[in-house]
Amino acid sequence: MLASIAKNWFLIALAICFTVGYVGADYLRPLLDVPYLRSGIVFTVMWMMGVTLQANTIRRSFTRPMPAVLAISTNVAVVPLFCLPTMFLLPEPFFGGLFVATIVPCTLASASVWTRKADGDDSVAMMTTVVTNLACFVVVPIGILLVLSQQTEINVGEQVGKLSLLVVAPLILAQIMRWLGLADWADHNKPRLSALGQIGILSMVVFGAVAGAQFVDGVAEENSSLMSPLSIATLVVTAAAIHIAALAFGIGVAKSVGIDRARQIAIGIAGSQKTLMVGLQIAIDCGVSVVPMLVYHLSQLVIDTIIAQRWKQGNDSQESA
Secondary structure: HHHHHHOHHHHHHHHHHHHHHOOOOHHHHHHOOOOHHHHHHHHHHHHHHOOOOOHHHHHHHHHHHHHHHHHHHHHHOOOOOOOHHHOOOOOOHHHHHHHHHHHHHOOOHHHHHHHHHEEEEEEHHHHHHHHHHHHHHHHHHHHHHHHHOOOOOOOHHHHHHHHHHHHHHHHHHHHHHHHHHHHHHHHHHHHHHHHHHHHHHHHHHHHHHHHHHHHHHHHHOOOOOOHHHHHHHHHHHHHHHHHHHHHHHHHHHHOOOOOOOHHHHHHHHHHHHHOOOHHHHHHHHHOOOOHHHHHHHHHHHHHHHHHHHHHHHHHHHHOOO
C-alpha cells in the first residue's frame, strides 16, 4: 500500500491540489491577482528543469536527427490537428481549453523519465522538449490566433514576449549557467531540483483549479450543461484519444521508415506529451477553461505509465529469451 502511494504520489498530489484549489476558490482567488506570482513560479520551474538538461545527451540526437524531427513535428503539428475535430463534440470553452493543451510544448518533467522507464532513447525526448519549448513563443500565439480568434482575444505580440520571458529565457539562462560552472552542482542536485519543480507544477494546479472554479461560476448561469456528466465524459475520452492517437502515429511512422525500437518509444512519448506548467499559464491568460489541460495531463501520465510498463516488460522478456 505504502509502496503504491510512494510510486504514484504525484498523481495523488495532483488530485489533492486540484480539489483544494477548486473547493477553496473563494478564499484563494486573490492569489490570481498577486503580481508576478504565477509568472515567477513558471520562470523558476522552467529554470530548474533547464539547468538539469545535459548538453551532451542532446548532442546525441544530432548524429541521427530523423527521430527528433519526427517527434518535434508530431508534437507541434499533429497533436493540434488531431484536436480540431473535437470542436464538433465539445462545448466551445472546453474545445478552447483542449486546443491550448495540444498546442503547448512537450513537457520537460516527464517525457524523458517515461522514455527511460520504457527503455527508450531519452536523447530524442530531451531534444524534443528543448526545441518545442524554445519554439513555443512563436508556435503557441500563432496557433491560438488561427483557431481561437473568435473565442478569445489574444495579443500576439504580448504573448510572444511573455513566452519568450517565461519559457525561452530561463532555458537559455540555465544552459549558460551550466556552461559557466554550475553543471556539477545541477547534476548532483537533480533529484531535489526535480522535486521542487514538481511542487511548482502542483502550485500551478491550485491556480488552475481556482481559475477553473471562477470560470464555472461565470458560465453556470449562461450554460448549465457545460459541466454536465456527459460533457465531462466526452472531454476525458477525447483528451485520451488525442494522446493515444498521437502516440500511435509517432510510433507507426517511425516503424514504417525503419527507426529502431528505442527511438520509436521516444518519438511516441515525447511527440504526444504536453506541459502542464505552460498550458495552465496560457489557458488562464486566454480565459479558456483550464479543466481540459488538467484532464489531458492526467490522462497522459496514466496512459504512458501503463504503456511504459508494458514496453519495459516486453523488453525484459525479449532479453530473457
